Amino acid sequence: MANSNTPTSSNPVVRPFQEFFRLEAAGGILLLVCAVIALVWANSPWADAYFGLWQSLMTVGIGGFAISKPLLLWINDGLMAVFFFVVGLEIKREVLMGELGSPRKAALALVAALGGMVVPALFYAAVNLGGEGLGGWGIPMATDIAFALGVLALLGKRAPLSLKIFLTALAIVDDLGAVLVIAFFYTAKLKLVYLAVGAGVLALLIGANRAGVRRTSVYVILGAVLWVAFLKSGVHATIAGVLLAMTIPSRRLLNAESFLDKARGLLDVFSRDAKPGNEHPSADQVDALHALEDAAEKLDTPLHRMEHALHGWVAFGIMPVFALANAGVSLGGGIELGSPVTLGVILGLFVGKQVGVTGFSWLAVRLGWAELPKGVTWTQLYGVSLLTGIGFTMSLFIAGLAFDGAELLDGAKVGILLASLLSGLAGWVLLSRTGTQTEEGEA
Secondary structure (H helix, E strand, C coil), X not given: CCCCCCCCCCCCCCHHHHHHHHHHHHHHHXXXXXXXXXXXXXXXXXXXXXXXXXXXXXEECCHHHCEXXXXXXXXXXXXXXXXXXXXXXXXXXXXXXXXXXXHHHHHHHHHHHHHHHHHHHHHXXXXXXXXXXXHHCCHHHCCCHXXXXXXXXXXXXXXXXXXXXXXXXXXHHHHHHHHHHHHHHCCCCCCHHHHHHHHHHHHHHHHHHHCCCCCHHHHHHHHHHHHHHHHHHCCCCHHHHHHHHHCCCCCCCCCHHHHHHHHHHHHHHHHHCCCCCCCCCCHHHHHHHHHHHHHHHHHCCHHHHHHHHHHHHHHHHHHHHHHHHHCCCCCCCCCCCCCHHHHHHHHHHHHHHHHHHHHHHHHHHHCCCCCCCCXXXXXXXXXXXXXXXXXXXHHHHHHHHHCCCHHHHHHHHHHHHHHHHHHHHHHHHHHHHHHHHHHHHHC
């Protein structure tokens, strides 16, 4: 029987995280299916159709306002901007009201994520120093939150909720690091005119937030202009998604107590005219319903509404499509596992992640900067450090920015897929054994 301190689905603080975890875990399974399909398709007799599909030219717009790009770039620059927008919303939410809301709560996740970014990059750079693949040092820095949480989901109750929360917070910080790396190190030559336009649109978005504008349509329209400006400026267009997310209002206009008082009064008004057999609401009932709807909107925030509306589309639509378009690599040419790029990615993700996350976490706890999450052992934290080696989505994305040549890109993809597979299996084996022992000890 669970004690009173055990988080349950009825806990209003824990419930949003549990819903997030279930969505990410299920999305991770679909992501894996699409990755397998891409690999099989790219090495089948229909491989030409696979590669040809993503190079199909698509044009959006009319005349001088048209943008023509291959389908692959529409996915990587367009759909992934929505993915990064949701990442930005998650980062903002966690900083304002979640696990990153205070230095003490965030300390372990911040330090662990820092180690999980710095050490893998150093491992990769050491293998590729002086070589043409050195520019891919950012590839092993990333963690795929959907895949990692998907593995934890397979463990069921053997993985404590506090461990899942820690992994989520770590991966969100990791995503922020990846965004900064893309913005500062994987940006093409800048076009200052378009960059100035983007800065102006961003100023308008910030102004709309400060002025109390809460209509989603305003942010969507200005966000689309911001995306086009960044696309033309040389800064990767997905960064527009993160910047847009930072401007979405996150403040309630009505607190819970005021909402309850208002709702009770409105329901009393509604009940007065509620008569058996009356199928049509009275004028007072209609007014009460509209007032209740307005109060509910003020209790909620645009940030929460947009994150809730888009999360399913990202988890079950955008990310699987990205995996289908980017995970396919032809193995017929005989990819060399010992090539510096492939070896660097494998060492960075599989070895560097576990060394960086565990080592930096131990140092932070030893120095008194942070403490282990309640109910989590060092062995379980080490198991999570293995799972952070599942790079996949973000690693594939950075690889596409780092390398233009097919040979280097294919080598990076092979390294990402192998390292992610090794990390997922090793983490699952370790945590499944640890979880069983923990449950037996607590029984």
